[in-house]
Each structure stands twice: as structure tokens, then as C-alpha cells.
Amino acid sequence: MTSPSGIAASEPAASDALIDVQNLRVAFSTPAGLARAVDGVSFSIAPGETVGMVGESGCGKTVTGLSLLRLIEPPGLIDPASRILFEGRDLLRLSEREIRRVRGRRIAMVFQEPMTALNPVFTVGDQIAEVVRVHEGASRRAAWQRAVEMLERVGLSSPAERAKQYPHQLSGGMRQRVLIGMALVMRPALLIADEPTTALDVTVQAQILELLRELQRDFGMAVLLITHDLGVIAETATRVLVMYGGEIVEQASMDELFANAHHPYTQGLLAAMPRVDDTRERLTTIPGTVPPPTAWPSGCRFRDRCPHAWDRTSREHPDLFVVSGSHTSRCFLAQEPERRRAVVAEQTE
Amino acid sequence: MLALVVRRLLVAVVIAFLVATLSFVLVHAAPGEPFAALREDARITEEMAQRIREQYGLDRPLGEQYVRYIGSLARADFGESFLQRRQVSSVLRDALPNSLLLMATALVVAFTLGVALGALQAYRHGSRVDKAVGGVSLTLASVPEYLLAIALLLAFAYLLPIFPTAGMRDPVMWRFMSPLQRITDVARHLVLPATTLVLIVASVVARYQRAALLDVLPDDFIRTAKAKGLSRPRVLMHALRNALLPTITLIGLLFPALFGGAVFVENVFGWPGMGRTIVDALVARDYPLVLGSLVIGSVFVVVGGLVADLAAMSADPRTRAA
Amino acid sequence: MHRATPLSYDVAGAPLDAPAPETWRRTPVAALWRDGGTRAALLLLIALALVAILAPWLAPHDPAAQPDIITLKNQAPSVAHPFGTDPYSRDVLSRMIYGTRVSLSIAILAMLLSTFVGTAYGLTAALGGRFTDAVLMRGVDTLLAIPRILLLLGVVAMWGSLSVPALIVVIGLSGWFAAARLVRTQVLALRERDFVTAARGLGARTSSIAVRHILPHVASPILVAATFGIGAALVIEAGLAYLGFGVPEPQASWGSILREGHDVLVSAWWLSAAPGAALVISVLAVNVIADRLRDIASGRHLPRA
Numbered sequence: 001m002t003s004p005s006g007i008a009a010s011e012p013a014a015s016d017a018l019i020d021v022q023n024l025r026v027a028f029s030t031p032a033g034l035a036r037a038v039d040g041v042s043f044s045i046a047p048g049e050t051v052g053m054v055g056e057s058g059c060g061k062t063v064t065g066l067s068l069l070r071l072i073e074p075p076g077l078i079d080p081a082s083r084i085l086f087e088g089r090d091l092l093r094l095s096e097r098e099i100r101r102v103r104g105r106r107i108a109m110v111f112q113e114p115m116t117a118l119n120p121v122f123t124v125g126d127q128i129a130e131v132v133r134v135h136e137g138a139s140r141r142a143a144w145q146r147a148v149e150m151l152e153r154v155g156l157s158s159p160a161e162r163a164k165q166y167p168h169q170l171s172g173g174m175r176q177r178v179l180i181g182m183a184l185v186m187r188p189a190l191l192i193a194d195e196p197t198t199a200l201d202v203t204v205q206a207q208i209l210e211l212l213r214e215l216q217r218d219f220g221m222a223v224l225l226i227t228h229d230l231g232v233i234a235e236t237a238t239r240v241l242v243m244y245g246g247e248i249v250e251q252a253s254m255d256e257l258f259a260n261a262h263h264p265y266t267q268g269l270l271a272a273m274p275r276v277d278d279t280r281e282r283l284t285t286i287p288g289t290v291p292p293p294t295a296w297p298s299g300c301r302f303r304d305r306c307p308h309a310w311d312r313t314s315r316e317h318p319d320l321f322v323v324s325g326s327h328t329s330r331c332f333l334a335q336e337p338e339r340r341r342a343v344v345a346e347q348t349e
Numbered sequence: 350m351l352a353l354v355v356r357r358l359l360v361a362v363v364i365a366f367l368v369a370t371l372s373f374v375l376v377h378a379a380p381g382e383p384f385a386a387l388r389e390d391a392r393i394t395e396e397m398a399q400r401i402r403e404q405y406g407l408d409r410p411l412g413e414q415y416v417r418y419i420g421s422l423a424r425a426d427f428g429e430s431f432l433q434r435r436q437v438s439s440v441l442r443d444a445l446p447n448s449l450l451l452m453a454t455a456l457v458v459a460f461t462l463g464v465a466l467g468a469l470q471a472y473r474h475g476s477r478v479d480k481a482v483g484g485v486s487l488t489l490a491s492v493p494e495y496l497l498a499i500a501l502l503l504a505f506a507y508l509l510p511i512f513p514t515a516g517m518r519d520p521v522m523w524r525f526m527s528p529l530q531r532i533t534d535v536a537r538h539l540v541l542p543a544t545t546l547v548l549i550v551a552s553v554v555a556r557y558q559r560a561a562l563l564d565v566l567p568d569d570f571i572r573t574a575k576a577k578g579l580s581r582p583r584v585l586m587h588a589l590r591n592a593l594l595p596t597i598t599l600i601g602l603l604f605p606a607l608f609g610g611a612v613f614v615e616n617v618f619g620w621p622g623m624g625r626t627i628v629d630a631l632v633a634r635d636y637p638l639v640l641g642s643l644v645i646g647s648v649f650v651v652v653g654g655l656v657a658d659l660a661a662m663s664a665d666p667r668t669r670a671a
Numbered sequence: 672m673h674r675a676t677p678l679s680y681d682v683a684g685a686p687l688d689a690p691a692p693e694t695w696r697r698t699p700v701a702a703l704w705r706d707g708g709t710r711a712a713l714l715l716l717i718a719l720a721l722v723a724i725l726a727p728w729l730a731p732h733d734p735a736a737q738p739d740i741i742t743l744k745n746q747a748p749s750v751a752h753p754f755g756t757d758p759y760s761r762d763v764l765s766r767m768i769y770g771t772r773v774s775l776s777i778a779i780l781a782m783l784l785s786t787f788v789g790t791a792y793g794l795t796a797a798l799g800g801r802f803t804d805a806v807l808m809r810g811v812d813t814l815l816a817i818p819r820i821l822l823l824l825g826v827v828a829m830w831g832s833l834s835v836p837a838l839i840v841v842i843g844l845s846g847w848f849a850a851a852r853l854v855r856t857q858v859l860a861l862r863e864r865d866f867v868t869a870a871r872g873l874g875a876r877t878s879s880i881a882v883r884h885i886l887p888h889v890a891s892p893i894l895v896a897a898t899f900g901i902g903a904a905l906v907i908e909a910g911l912a913y914l915g916f917g918v919p920e921p922q923a924s925w926g927s928i929l930r931e932g933h934d935v936l937v938s939a940w941w942l943s944a945a946p947g948a949a950l951v952i953s954v955l956a957v958n959v960i961a962d963r964l965r966d967i968a969s970g971r972h973l974p975r976a
Contacts, residue, residue: 069576103578111576116569121590121666131577166666182577364813372825491954493906495913496947499929499936507937609818613910617933627821628914631828639828643821651816 017044018189018222019068019086019107025079026063026072028293035293037063037076039246045190050216050223052237052254054230054269058290060246061226065192068224069109070099087189105135108183112195114175118167124178125151125163131185150181155211173204180211187219194226209235230273234258242266245301246293248320252327262329264306300332308333308343353662357655361648368647369422372640373415427641432633437641440626444642445649447517448622452611452653454539455546456600462547463554464596468589470555471562483559486552494610498545498617505541512541515619542618546610550603557599561592594665601657608650623649702967709963712956719953723772730765735921737761745939755941757931766923767945773924777839778904784843785904786850786897790889793854797862808855815848819907827916835918838911842904850896857889891968898961902954909950925949 026038038060045051053061066072068084070091084091087106091099111117118127128147132138138146144163151159154177167175176196183191193212197205213236216223225237233240233254240257242250242265250263261267268286288305291297297304300313312332321334333340421428427437466486470479489497506514513519517538518531526534565571565588574587612624619625623646630638662668703709722729732752743760746752754763796807822845827833833841862885875883905925911917912926913933920927925946932942 071572071575100578100580103576105578109576111569111573113569117573119570119574119587119591121594122587123666130579134577134579134583168667179573182573360813360816364816367813368817368825372829487958488951488955491902491958492951493910493954495910495929496950499933499943499947503936503940503943605816605818609820612818612820612824613913616914627824631824632915636828639825643825643828646821647817650818650821654816 016046017085018047018049019084020044021064021068022083022085023079024064024067024082024084026060026067026082027077027079029075029077030294032292033294036246036296037293038067039296041243041246041248043241043248043251045222045224047189048216048220048222049239050225050237052233052240053224053226053243054228054233054240055243056228056290058293059243060293061243062194064243065109065194065224065226068190068192069103069107070094071109101135104131104183104188105186106188107190107192108186108188109192109194110176110179110183110196113199114172114179115199117179118175120167123164123166124170124175128163128178128182128185131182135186146185147181150185151178153215154178154181154184155207172200173207176200176204176208177211180208180215184215184219184221188221190222190224191216192224192226195228196225197232198227198229205232212236230269242269245291245296247301247330249302249330250328251320252323256325256327260323260327262323262327262334263302263331264308264333265302266329268305300330308339310339354655354659357651357658361651361655364651365422365644365648366419368644369419369640370415372643373418422644427644428637430630430635430638432630432635432638437637440638441623441641441645444621444623444626445645447620448608448611448615448624448649450535451539451542451546451615451620451622452607455543455550455611456607458543459547459550460554460596460600463551464558464589464593466551466555467558467560467596468562468585470559471566471588472585474563479559482555486555489548489552490556492549493613494545494549495613495617497548498542498614501541501545502617513538517621538618538620542614542620545614545617546607549610550607553603554596554599558592558596561595562588565592594661597657597661597664601654601661604654604657605650608646608653703960703963706963709960712959715952715956716960719771719775722768723775726768726772730762730768732762732765734761734765734769734923745935747939748941754945755939757928757939757942758935763928763942763945766928767925767949770923770925770928770946771949773835773918773922774905774908774926777835777842777908777918777924778901780839781843781846781904781908782897782900784839785846785900786893788844789847789850789896790854790893792847792851794858794885796851797855797858804855808852811848811851815852819845820910823907823911824914824916827911832916832919835922838908838918842908842911846900846903846907850893850900853892853896854889857892858885861885861888891964895961895965895968898957898964902957902961905950905953905957909946 021044022042024038024041025036028035028037041060041064043051053064055061063072063076067078067082068091070078072078078092080092082092086102089098091102094102118124122130125144125147128150129140129143132143132146133140136143148159148163151162156162156174156177162170162174167178170178180196191212196212197208200208209232212223212225215221223236225233227233237254239253240251241248242257242263244265250257250261250266252260252262257266258270261270265286268284271284272286286305291301291304297314298317299315300306300309300318303309303313306313316332318330318332320328320330321332323329323334333343425438427441429435430437430440433440466482470482473479502514506512518534519526523531523534568588568591570591571584571588574584579587608624611622612627614620615622615624616628623642627639627642627646629635630642703713737759740760743756744758746756746760748755752762752764754767757763757766792807792811796804796811799807823841826841830837870883908917908924909926909929912924913930915930917926917930918924929943929946929950932939932946936943
């Protein structure tokens with residue numbers, strides 16, 4: 001779909017999307033006021049696609065992930081005007097019973113801390129088998145079989161023995177594999193992975209990412225990979241959503257993003273990534289810190305940290321504008337090409 | 350695990366030793382000659398007095414007395430009860446199982462009830478049910494056992510004569526009862542004393558279990574359980590299975606208090622266990638029986654605590670292997 | 672939350688430099704007063720203390736007087752005898768008033784003894800080096816395993832009846848174990864903190880460090896333990912008296928009145944109701960206050976900044 005640049009991006013026809021998030025708003029009621037953790041996020045994921053969602057902590061990406069499974073609990077509230085369309089239904093309108101049938105079966109989630117995400121008093125085999133029993137009504141034996149198979153599938157050696165072990169007997173990497181196995185045992189259509197490698201050693205990180213890629217190839221599920229690490233995104237995602245201030249600030253295919261990042265925040269993230277061929281002595285950082293979700297700045301939320309801010313950015317709040325093709329950016333620079341040219345000229349000096 | 354068992358058993362031995370030594374010290378430190386009162390006591394035959402003198406070696410030097418005393422205790426020879434004219438060990442052999450019956454019954458019921466109530470409170474955190482149960486358990490946990498026992502006795506044995514007023518079995522009819530009737534009879538007598546203990550222990554357990562559950566509910570694995578699509582009751586089971594562990598440990602810590610409570614309850618209801626034996630022996634100044642029951646009572650408490658600790662350890666897979 | 676006995680609490684939560692109460696609002700007493708439940712409890716205990724102190728002026732009759740054993744015994748509560756009379760025709764209200772004096776003083780004095788011994792023991796264990804600590808703590812763990820009532824009965828066995836001072840000593844010496852453990856844990860945690868290292872660096876002796884620097888910070892948990900301890904002492908004293916081994920006649924304590932009431936449980940229920948109610952209410956009040964103090968000790972009472 002091509003549109004001339006500078007025009008506000010319209011919602012893409014998402015009839016072939018696996019999941020279509022429309023205008024998601026999630027707020028938390030805190031003593032310090034209402035925290036708008038997610039403030040108008042819209043995106044869709046096609047079947048089998050790997051989408052990366054990247055941003056610093058506090059940008060709302062984890063809350064977005066949790067919302068997809070409706071795991072937000074009071075004091076958090078999802079705006080009733082939001083919609084999450086999945087397999088022909090709005091997930092936010094389903095009954096408690098119906099959403100439970102989606103969780104773990106059609107959409108599954110893997111969390112950040114493998115150390116604490118497993119129940120320490122049940123065997124790992126039991127915890128995987130439980131999913132099968134609950135969703136398929138399988139017998140204990142059949143479910144156990146499936147669990148052992150899954151453990152093998154995720155790369156654990158001697159799966160039959162491992163299944164009888166308890167979480168504390170496994171290493172971090174092994175536990176994460178178990179969690180992935182638990183998520184995928186019912187062959188869900190969508191896997192949400194929230195910082196799946198952050199708590200692991202670097203070598204293990206690579207293995208886990210490789211495992212995810214492999215399983216995706218074999219099972220054909222879509223993956224929403226949530227992380228703050230651009231390096232992880234680079235390895236696995238085909239499309240990237242950059243989040244800041246509870247909003248999506250840039251959306252592009254992986255190659256396009258790395259080649260032509262538009263939003264100053266994305267540029268900052270890319271510049272901050274240490275690279276092997278780097279000759280710099282100091283890493284660049286983005287000055288300032290993420291503002292609190294109880295008080296997003298007016299106008300463009302990034303303006304306090306953006307080197308190119310001007311008066312328009314404090315007056316108006318930018319929409320997502322088309323940069324080229326399906327590349328969108330929430331930046332007025334997309335609407336003011338001369339200003340942008342000046343900025344680019346500055347940067348290449 | 351084995352190391353723990355051995356260490357605890359050693360503690361039991363040490364305690365027995367301590368109590369015995371303490372008693373020995375007290376006997377000899379108390380005003381007047383040891384057992385001086387006995388000379389006047391009409392129940393003591395010359396034979397018995399002689400045996401006592403031998404057992405305690407009253408004319409020998411203190412050190413030797415002590416050694417003989419410890420020696421006889423080690424042989425489980427506590428001497429003869431003045432009052433009952435039989436071996437103390439025999440008296441205790443009758444009394445201990447009765448205490449065990451009362452305490453074990455109370456413990457099992459109280460634990461189940463307490464865990465259920467605590468779970469209910471955590472499940473409905475902040476609701477009226479939570480506050481109501483919380484208020485009741487706070488009050489009950491503050492009531493001394495003997496008071497509750499008296500209240501229950503008054504209410505359900507006298508005012509509403511549903512249960513017997515004292516004892517463990519019907520003194521008159523026991524001989525004529527069939528085994529089934531006997532069991533029922535003991536059960537009837539058991540209700541009030543056990544209920545007293547249950548009400549108090551369950552309150553403590555409920556308060557503890559509620560806190561333990563609320564502690565666990567925000568944990569990550571609960572979020573995982575929900576993400577798996579488990580229903581709320583199942584999620585609660587995940588939490589409970591985890592939060593049960595500290596409560597089982599609590600039982601071990603409660604054991605001495607439970608025994609102390611049983612002492613009072615047995616006396617109010619005339620239940621023929623260790624508690625009543627001790628008090629009766631004290632009133633009758635039956636020193637061998639007093640000494641024997643104190644030592645055995647303490648050992649019993651330590652062993653009971655050990656069993657509870659072992660149960661806690663084997664319930665938690667993280668400590669089972671150790 | 673607390674995973675051990677009711678006498679443990681959150682060390683990390685205890686504010687190291689407790690904010691100086693700029694306004695009286697921030698003091699613990701103020702916090703106790705603010706909450707309706709603890710305010711009632713506090714008032715109740717103050718009332719009981721007043722009853723105990725003013726006993727001679729409050730009691731309508733002489734507690735030991737037996738005016739008319741024939742006709743006046745076992746009278747139900749009336750205007751002349753609001754709590755009725757006992758089998759010896761003594762006025763129960765007067766006995767209860769004097770009994771308050773006896774029970775409360777025993778409980779408070781015993782608690783003071785327990786607190787003192789327990790604190791000293793705990794401090795010694797925590798500051799005395801690893802070996803001392805291990806030995807002393809093993810000792811306490813062993814003693815904790817013995818039911819308190821057994822301990823007391825044992826002493827009674829050897830000494831016959833105990834006078835009031837002896838009771839205080841015995842109850843006090845049987846109740847310091849948990850406090851010792853508590854103090855030791857607290858002090859161990861504090862010992863590693865910087866201000867202690869600083870003091871030691873300036874050459875202060877261990878004992879003076881203990882008293883001047885550490886003790887003030889251990890004060891809160893000790894206070895909590897002591898408050899719970901009053902309740903426990905009340906209960907155990909009454910229990911001992913109920914079994915027949917308490918204060919000797921003619922003095923009355925709540926427990927001994929309860930004992931007298933047992934034989935006439937159905938016919939003269941007021942004899943059991945009065946001490947029973949007094950005990951329950953007092954212990955409940957003490958526990959409510961101690962609970963709240965425990966919350967305060969972990970800084971939860973401060974009004975939000």
C-alpha cells in the first residue's frame with residue numbers, strides 16, 4: 001500500500017490480519033494520578049509474521065502484550081473503546097470463560113523471568129501437561145506424553161527424566177525452554193514473548209532466539225517479540241514497532257527501519273547500539289529520561305529529549321504519518337520535508 | 350534431611366536431660382530436705398521409702414545421687430507413683446495415647462479448617478467475608494484455652510446437654526459396649542475438648558495462611574498460570590500448594606503451645622491424658638509421677654515438632670532432596 | 672509478610688533514622704490514637720490500670736470479708752453486688768477490682784523481667800561472636816520447645832505454692848525466649864550497618880555501642896514483643912491460678928476467681944463470667960495494640976508525604 005508521504009496513515013485494511021489491535025488504551029489508577037500506560041496503540045499482525053515491539057522500560061510495551069491476553073487487573077483498566085480483533089471476535093468483549101479458552105490455546109505468552117515464572121512445587125512435566133489437560137480434556141497419561149514430546153521439541157536432553165524434575169533443578173536457559181514449550185504445546189496462532197532473553201546469559205540468549213526461530217518455522221505461528229534490545233529484534237523480526245510514551249512512534253519493516261530510521265527516538269536507539277565495527281570511544285545516549293505515564297508532555301511526547309524540537313512540537317500532538325510505503329512515523333518532520341532536509345544535512349556533517 | 354532428624358533427636362535427648370537436671374536441682378534446692386514431706390506422708394510405706402532412698406541415693410553425696418538419678422531415667426525407670434501404686438512408666442503409657450488422640454484430632458481438623466478459611470479470606474481479599482472471618486479469628490486467637498473450654502462446657506454440656514461433661518468414656522456402660530459403641534462413646538467425649546483446641550488453632554492457622562497466600566498471589570508463576578488459561582479455582586490451587594508450605598512449618602512451631610493448651614483442656618474436661626496426669630500428680634504431691642510426666646511430656650513435644658518439620662520439608666520439593 | 676511466630680516482623684522496613692516527629696501527628700502514640708480500634712483498646716487498658724491503682728477507693732466492699740455465709744452466698748448480680756457473691760458470700764466485684772491489681776501488676780512486672788532478660792541475652796548473643804551466638808541460640812531454641820505451662824508446673828512442683836513475687840519471677844523467667852531471639856536477629860542486622868562501623872572506628876567499646884547506638888533502634892520491636900508479652904503473661908498467670916497453683920489466699924487474681932467459679936459453673940455462672948470477660952477483653956486489647964505497633968514499627972503508619 002503506498003500513499004504519498006506526509007499524510008496521516010489510515011488504518012490498513014486488516015481483514016487478513018491474524019490479530020488487529022485498534023486504539024488500545026490502558027490506564028492505571030495510582031496514588032499519583034491516572035497513569036496512561038498505553039495511549040492509543042493500533043497495529044496488526046499477519047499470520048506467521050514476526051513483529052518486534054521495541055522501546056525503553058515504561059513505554060507501555062509489556063502492558064500492550066498483557067492486554068492482548070486480557071491479563072490486566074485492577075487498578076489497571078482497558079478503555080472500553082479499544083478493540084482487539086482476533087479470529088473474528090473482539091477479545092475485549094469475550095466472557096471470562098471464553099477468554100480463558102483463548103489463553104494458552106490460541107494465544108500464548110512467555111514472560112521475562114524464567115526463574116520465577118514456574119511454580120516451584122510442581123514438576124515441569126506437570127505444568128506443561130496441565131495446559132493440555134485443561135484445554136483438551138486429555139487424560140493424564142496422554143497429556144504427560146505430549147509434555148515429554150514438547151520438552152524434546154524445545155531441545156531438552158533426556159526429556160522423560162527432565163519432565164519429572166522441579167524448576168529449581170533446571171538452569172535459567174532450560175527453564176525458559178520449558179516456558180516456551182508450555183506456551184506452544186497447544187500450537188497457538190500467536191506467541192507473545194515479553195523480554196524472553198533479558199534475564200539470561202548472552203550465549204543462552206542466542207540459543208533461545210534460535211529456538212524461537214526454529215519453532216516458528218515448524219509451527220508457523222505469529223510472534224510478537226517485546227524487548228528493549230534492538231539487537232534481539234534485528235535477529236528475529238521482520239517488522240518493527242517502536243514505542244514511546246505509550247504510543248507507537250514508528251513502524252517499518254526491519255530492513256527499512258535499520259536503513260532509514262525516521263523518528264528521532266528510533267535514531268537515538270540505533271545510535272546507542274554498540275556495534276562490533278564501532279570506532280567511537282563513547283556511546284551516544286538519548287539525553288533525559290522517560291517521562292512518567294501520569295504526566296505525558298503535551299504535544300509531541302518526545303520533544304523534551306529531541307534535538308530537533310521546535311514550537312509546533314509543543315503545540316500539536318503528531319499523528320502517525322506515512323514516510324514511505326508502509327513505513328510510518330509519529331513525527332512532524334514527516335510533514336515538513338524542508339525542515340527534515342536541514343536536519344539530515346546537520347547529521348551527516 | 351537425615352542430618353536434621355538426628356539433630357532433632359539429639360535436641361530431644363538434651364531437653365530430657367535438661368528437664369531432669371532442672372528437676373533434680375529444684376528438688377535439692379527447695380527448702381527443706383528432699384522429700385522431707387514424704388516422711389510424714391501416710392501413704393508412704395516403709396518399703397517405698399526405702400526404695401526411694403535407694404533410687405535417689407539420698408544418703409550419698411550429691412554428685413553420686415545425680416548420676417544414679419540420670420541413670421534410672423535413662424532406663425525409663427521413673428520409679429513408682431505414690432498415688433497409683435504402680436510404675437510411673439505404666440501410668441504414662443496409658444496417659445500418653447489419650448493426649449495423642451486429642452492433639453492429633455484437633456491438629457488435623459484445625460489445619461484443614463484453618464487452611465480453608467485462610468484461602469477463602471485471600472480469595473475474597475477485602476470483602477466482608479474476609480473481614481468477618483478475620484475478626485473472629487483474631488478474637489479466638491486471643492482467648493485462653495481454659496476460658497473457651499469452660500464456655501463450651503457450660504454451653505454444650507450443661508445448658509444444652511448434648512455432650513458429656515467429663516472424661517473419655519462412660520464409666521458405667523463401658524463394659525457392656527460393643528467395639529463400635531465404644532468408638533462412638535469416645536468420639537462423643539472427644540468433641541468438646543477437641544473443638545476447644547480446634548477453634549483456637551484454626552484461628553491462628555487461618556490468619557497465617559491468609560497472609561502467606563496474599564504473599565504468594567502477586568508472584569510471577571501465578572501470572573503464568575493465568576496466561577495458560579487456567580480457571581480461577583485452579584489458579585488458587587497453584588497459589589495454595591505453594592502457600593501451604595510455611596503453614597506446615599508453623600504447625601511445628603505451634604506444637605509446644607498446642608500441648609500447653611491441651612494441658613488446660615484436659616483438666617477442664619477431665620480427659621485422662623498427660624495434662625491431667627501432671628496436675629493430679631502435682632496436687633497429690635506424687636513426685637515420681639510429676640517428674641516422669643514432665644520429662645516425657647517435653648520429649649513428646651520435641652518429637653511432635655520434629656514430625657511436623659519433617660512433613661514440611663518433604664512437602665517442599667526444594668528441600669526434599671537435601 | 673511474617674513467616675515466623677507472631678513476634679517476628681520486617682527488619683528492612685524499620686526506618687533507620689526514624690523521622691523526628693515534627694508534629695505530634697507522626698508519633699506512634701498519635702498513630703494508635705488515630706485508629707478507632709486501637710483507641711478503644713488503649714482507653715480500655717488505661718481504665719484497667721486506673722482500676723488497679725485506685726482499687727481501695729473503688730471497691731464497694733472488703734474483698735476478703737465474708738459477711739453472711741448462710742444467706743448471702745452465691746447471690747446473682749444485684750444492685751448491692753453488681754457481680755454477685757461467691758460461695759463464701761464475698762462480693763465478686765470487689766474481688767475483681769483487687770484482682771485487677773494483682774493480675775495486672777504480675778503481668779506487667781513479669782513482662783518487664785522477660786524483656787530485660789531477653790534483651791540482654793539477645794544482645795550478648797548478637798554481639799558476642801559466632802561461637803557465643805551459636806551456643807546461646809541453641810540454648811534458646813531448646814528452651815522454646817518446652818511448653819511454658821510445663822515449665823511453670825515443674826517449678827510449682829518443687830516449691831509448693833508461690834508467693835506473688837515468686838510468681839512474677841517465675842513467669843518472667845519463662846517468657847523471655849522469643850524476645851531474645853527477636854533482639855538477636857534485629858541486632859545482627861543492625862550490626863552490619865555503617866553507623867556501627869563508624870562508632871567502632873572511633874574506638875567505642877562494644878558494650879557502649881550496644882547501649883548507645885543499637886538499643887534505640889531495637890526499641891520498636893522490643894516494644895512490640897513486650898506488648899504481646901503482657902497478654903501472654905496475663906493468660907499464663909490466670910491459667911496457673913485456675914489450675915490451683917496461683918496466688919495464695921486470701922489474695923484474689925482473675926485466675927483464682929475463675930477457679931472458684933468452676934465448681935459452681937452452672938449455679939453461679941457470674942463467678943466465671945466476670946474474670947472470663949475481663950481476661951478476653953484485656954488480651955484482645957493488648958493484641959490489637961501490639962498488632963498496630965508492629966505495623967508502625969515497619970513505618971506503615973506515617974501519613975503519605
